[in-house]
Amino acid sequence: MPAYFNFAIKRLWQFVLVVFIGINIAYVITHVTPIDPVEQSISAVTSFGNTSPEAIADMRRSLQELYGLKGDWIEQYISFWRRILQADFGPSLSAFPAPVTSLIARALPWTFGLLAFTTLVSWSVGNLLGALAGYYRNNRSLKFFGVLAMALHPVPYYIVALSLMIVFGFIWPVLPITGGSAMDVQQGWNWQFVASVFHHSVLPALSLIMIGIGSWFLGMRSLVSNIITEDYVVYAEIGGVAQSRMMGSYIIRNALAPQVTGLAMSLGGIFNGAVITEKIFGYPGLGTLLVDGVYAGDYGLVLGVTSIAIIGVSLSVLVIDLIYPLIDPRVQVAS
Amino acid sequence: MTTQPILRVDHLKAHFRSSYFGVYREVPAVDDISFDVAPNEIFGLAGESSSGKTTLMKTIAGLITPPLELIGGKAQFSFMPPETNLYGADPAQLARIRWSKLSYIMQGSMNVLNPLRQIRSIFRDFAAVHIGGSNSDFETKTVNHLSRLRLDPSVLDAYPHELSGGMRQRVTIALATICRPDFIIADEPTTALDVIVQKEVLGMIRSIQREMGSSVLFVTHDMGVHAALTDKLGIMYAGCLVEAGRTADIFNAPQHPYTRHLIHSLPRIGDTVQRTGLTGTPPNLANPPSGCRFHPRCPLASDICRTERPMMRQIATEHRVACHAVAGDDA
Numbered sequence: 331m332p333a334y335f336n337f338a339i340k341r342l343w344q345f346v347l348v349v350f351i352g353i354n355i356a357y358v359i360t361h362v363t364p365i366d367p368v369e370q371s372i373s374a375v376t377s378f379g380n381t382s383p384e385a386i387a388d389m390r391r392s393l394q395e396l397y398g399l400k401g402d403w404i405e406q407y408i409s410f411w412r413r414i415l416q417a418d419f420g421p422s423l424s425a426f427p428a429p430v431t432s433l434i435a436r437a438l439p440w441t442f443g444l445l446a447f448t449t450l451v452s453w454s455v456g457n458l459l460g461a462l463a464g465y466y467r468n469n470r471s472l473k474f475f476g477v478l479a480m481a482l483h484p485v486p487y488y489i490v491a492l493s494l495m496i497v498f499g500f501i502w503p504v505l506p507i508t509g510g511s512a513m514d515v516q517q518g519w520n521w522q523f524v525a526s527v528f529h530h531s532v533l534p535a536l537s538l539i540m541i542g543i544g545s546w547f548l549g550m551r552s553l554v555s556n557i558i559t560e561d562y563v564v565y566a567e568i569g570g571v572a573q574s575r576m577m578g579s580y581i582i583r584n585a586l587a588p589q590v591t592g593l594a595m596s597l598g599g600i601f602n603g604a605v606i607t608e609k610i611f612g613y614p615g616l617g618t619l620l621v622d623g624v625y626a627g628d629y630g631l632v633l634g635v636t637s638i639a640i641i642g643v644s645l646s647v648l649v650i651d652l653i654y655p656l657i658d659p660r661v662q663v664a665s
Numbered sequence: 666m667t668t669q670p671i672l673r674v675d676h677l678k679a680h681f682r683s684s685y686f687g688v689y690r691e692v693p694a695v696d697d698i699s700f701d702v703a704p705n706e707i708f709g710l711a712g713e714s715s716s717g718k719t720t721l722m723k724t725i726a727g728l729i730t731p732p733l734e735l736i737g738g739k740a741q742f743s744f745m746p747p748e749t750n751l752y753g754a755d756p757a758q759l760a761r762i763r764w765s766k767l768s769y770i771m772q773g774s775m776n777v778l779n780p781l782r783q784i785r786s787i788f789r790d791f792a793a794v795h796i797g798g799s800n801s802d803f804e805t806k807t808v809n810h811l812s813r814l815r816l817d818p819s820v821l822d823a824y825p826h827e828l829s830g831g832m833r834q835r836v837t838i839a840l841a842t843i844c845r846p847d848f849i850i851a852d853e854p855t856t857a858l859d860v861i862v863q864k865e866v867l868g869m870i871r872s873i874q875r876e877m878g879s880s881v882l883f884v885t886h887d888m889g890v891h892a893a894l895t896d897k898l899g900i901m902y903a904g905c906l907v908e909a910g911r912t913a914d915i916f917n918a919p920q921h922p923y924t925r926h927l928i929h930s931l932p933r934i935g936d937t938v939q940r941t942g943l944t945g946t947p948p949n950l951a952n953p954p955s956g957c958r959f960h961p962r963c964p965l966a967s968d969i970c971r972t973e974r975p976m977m978r979q980i981a982t983e984h985r986v987a988c989h990a991v992a993g994d995d996a
Contacts, residue, residue, distance in 0.1 A: 561776035568728060570763030571790045579790070583781050659824045660780060 338652055345648045352640035356633055357410060365627030367423045368393045396421055397630065419634035424626035430634040433619060438601075438638075440510050441608070441615030444531055445600040448538040453593050455539075456546025461582045463547070464554025476551065483544035491537040491610045498533060506530050508612035534611045538604065542596075546589065553585040560584075587658050594650035601642030669743055670701035671848055671880045672725070676738035679724040683732040692950045694720040696904040697738070699977065702897075704847070707874060707881045709895030709912065711888060711927070713947060717904040718884045722852050725882070726769065727751025727759075742767065744847055765795040768841040770851040770870075777837055778825035784836055785821040788843065795844045807843065814839045814869055831862035835869065842873050849874070849881045856885060867894050888931055892916055897983070900924045903948050903958040906977065910984035920986040922963050957989065965990035 371393055372386060381389075394400045397420055398409050413420065419430035463472040482490070499507035511517065511526040557563060558581065566580050601616065608617035616635055623631035655661050676699055681692040694717040702708040712718050723729065725740040729752045739750050744766045751759065751767075771777050778787055788807050796803055808818045814835045825833060834854065841849055851870065855863040871894060874881050883895055891898055891912060899909040900921065908921040919925045923943075930940050945962040948954050954961050960970040967990065975987045 561771060562779045564728075565769070565771055565777040566779070566790065568726060568763065568769055569791045570760050570794075572794070575790055579782060579786070580779055584779070658781065660826050 334655070341648060341651055345644050348644045349641055352644070353414065353633075353637050356636040356640065357407075360629035360633045360636075363627060363629060365629070367397050367627065367629065368399060370627065371423065371426065397423075414637070419637070420630040422623075422631045423628040424622060424631065425628075430630045433631060434616070434634050434638060437614060437616045437619045440613060441604070441617065442600060443527075444534060444607075444613065444615065445538070445604055446597070447531075448535050448542060449593070449596050449600065451535075452539045452542030453546055453589070453596070456543040457550045457582075457586075457589055459543075460547040460550025461554050461577070461585065464551040464585075465558060465577060465581055467555070476547070479544040479547045482540060483548060485541075487537070487541050488606055488610060490540055491534075491607065494533050494537050494540075495610070505533050507533060510612075510614045530613075534604075534607050534613055537611075538607060546592075549592070550585060550589060553588065554581055557581055557584050587654075590657055591650055594646045595643070598643035598646030599639075601639045668703055671704045671743045672702040672882070673741045673743075674698055674700050674725060674738070675741065677721070677724060677740055678736035678738050679720060679729065679733055680736050681720075681732045682734050690951055693953065694733070694904050694950060695724050698901075698906045699738075700899055700906060700909050702848075702880050702882060704880055705874075705878045706897060707871075707883055707895045709891040709898045710882065710884045710901060711886060711891055711898060712901030713886060715947060715950070716901040717950075718886075718901055719852060720904075721901070722850055722882070722884055725751070726767075726850055727754065742848065764791055764846065765844045766846055767848045767850070768844065768846040770837055770841045770849065770854040775830060775833060775857060778833060780825055782824070783821070784823055784825070784828075788821070788840060791840055792843050810843045811836075811839050813873065831858060831866070834858060834862070834866050838866065838869060838873070842877065842879075845877050845879070847879055849879055851881055851883045853885050854883075855890060856887070863890070870894070888927060900927065903953060904950055905958055905987065907959065907988070908984075908986045909977075910981070910986075914981070914984050920980060920984070920991045921959075921988045922965050922990065923959050924986075957987075963990075 368390060372389060375381065375389065376386065391400075398406055398413065400406070400409070417431060419434075421427045422430050422433055425433060459472065459475060463469070463476050466472060495507045498505040506512070506529060509530055511523060511530055515523050515526045517523055563576070563580050566576055571580070602620075604613075604615070605617035605621055607613065608615045609621060612618075616638070620632065620635040622628075623635065676697050677695055678693070678697055679695040681690070681694055683690050696717075698721060700708070710718050710721065720733065723733065724735065727750060729735050735750070735752055739748070741747070741749070742751070742762075744762055745751070745754065745758070749758075778784070782790075785804075785807070789803065792807075793803055796806060798806075804821075807821065811818060811820065816832065816835055816839060820828060820832065820836060825836075828836065838854070841851075854870070855866050858866060867890060870881065870883075883891075885891065895912045897910065898912040898915045899906050900915070900923065901907065902923050908915065908919070908924045915924060916928060919928045926943050930942065932940070943962050948958055948961070954971075956972045957963070957966070957970040957975050960966040963970065965988075969989050973989070975989045977985045977987045979985050980991065
């Protein structure tokens with residue numbers, strides 16, 4: 331096991347490096363925007379009437395400190411990292427004075443709940459159906475599903491989302507088309523709120539699953555149709571290995587490795603938010619937060635969301651790398 | 666020989682049929698082949714590449730998938746109900762005989778073991794249902810059987826990629842023989858191995874076959890292997906069986922001109938005569954020559970060979986040949 335331990339340490343170090351570089355890039359990009367948050371705040375305050383120049387100078391100083399813009403760029407950079415390590419992204423500009431971290435903490439459960447659910451559902455259903463369709467190539471309903479997936483797959487996501495909205499929101503208005511829950515329901519762990527969240531998530535979830543399932547289905551089907559021509563599958567077939575065992579341990583098991591990697595990548599991508607979904611359905615998640623932040627020039631917020639996304643993606647890739655020897659015993663750690 | 670043959674192949678025909686864009690192609694890869702395999706006998710099939718050896722195997726084993734189609738004839742195993750081919754047999758019936766009566770050692774045995782499964786699980790997948798008993802009984806049986814093939818019980822914990830080529834081949838032979846089947850189909854089981862391992866593996870097949878009294882249908886293009894291993898031999902050329910008989914008879918007195926060339930091309934210790942190859946190439950089976958398929962390359966070809974296809978005729982005890990030019994052409 332020392333080889334594996336060394337590998338894990340090396341991989342962990344890589345993870346730290348990737349996150350560090352990623353956040354630096356995000357820092358640079360957000361700081362070269364032409365929007366000066368301090369001047370914007372001041373102009374927002376002063377537009378209501380006369381303020382004395384001394385007061386404005388005071389305000390500028392304290393705002394600069396809040397936004398981490400005090401001193402030259404080296405000092406700014408060091409204080410940025412000091413605050414990041416304490417998980418502090420400063421106050422949000424667009425929702426001043428709420429801190430960025432609390433905005434993210436409020437949006438994250440929405441996005442995570444929606445996307446984790448839809449990703450897992452479309453991954454498992456898509457792969458299962460894809461494997462069955464690849465193995466039972468003459469089954470009619472699976473063939474029909476294949477045609478459906480093939481037809482639906484290239485349709486741009488927003489078309490699907492808008493069509494669902496039109497069908498279930500206007501033609502047959504049975505589902506809410508916007509928001510994460512009903513406005514008049516108290517948020518918390520009560521039945522009414524949970525039901526409302528569920529009700530509101532049907533359309534966004536459905537649209538994501540409809541689009542997501544197709545690529546998993548098609549990918550798995552072609553993987554499986556390759557695998558069933560492999561010698562070990564043909565041999566197991568003429569050897570009379572039980573059908574369920576064939577399907578599970580011979581076919582799906584061998585096709586799964588690339589799909590598991592794909593799943594990890596999309597689970598990591600959850601922290602990006604689903605920008606288009608959340609915008610179309612007015613869903614209060616990370617994607618909405620990110621887009622609003624960009625529009626408002628709220629770089630603290632953008633940096634916060636981006637950092638979460640960077641950490642999310644790198645972390646899930648790290649995890650998949652660490653457990654890969656379990657998925658495929660042929661993957662050996664170089665000693 | 667009065668014993669009932671375990672496998673009777675009777676005028677078996679299987680063709681590849683395909684039709685793309687209106688172009689119809691029919692390749693007679695197995696054309697009117699008949700032979701018997703007796704119990705406790707190793708029957709060898711020889712022939713060059715693309716002579717239809719593997720297709721014949723597949724047809725006998727019932728592995729007929731498009732574009733291959735069964736045109737006629739039958740391959741009857743004695744443990745099957747009369748008048749049934751494996752192809753199209755009742756799946757429950759097939760499940761009963763597979764591995765317990767009939768097993769396979771395949772071409773490219775390197776890849777027949779599931780790369781993501783331990784050898785122990787593979788044995789269980791194939792054989793547990795036929796052997797029955799508790800898990801520990803099965804384990805003991807497996808270990809005993811492996812030791813017969815000089816395999817350490819530790820291979821059960823290994824994944825296929827952790828074994829060497831020779832070991833993997835021995836594991837497949839162990840897997841194919843653990844249920845003590847009556848009949849084993851072996852398709853080029855030693856082709857990918859170097860000669861040292863080949864010798865060892867052939868010896869194992871031989872000894873385990875002798876011990877269990879199974880019959881083996883053994884396919885290889887390697888005449889040396891046939892000489893060393895098989896009891897009977899069938900020579901295939903371009904989808905047809907051209908000669909069949911006891912291996913010793915065929916090596917000592919080959920009758921068909923193709924077989925004669927095949928045997929004479931083998932190197933012999935101490936013989937320094939230059940070997941001559943046959944002129945020409947094997948025919949394209951999509952468009953086989955008329956009459957005898959060997960006539961364009963045959964030194965003895967006469968007019969009848971170009972028009973009429975020779976039938977298999979008995980020329981001596983258990984020695985049949987399909988050639989117009991062979992003596993005794995009075996039928």
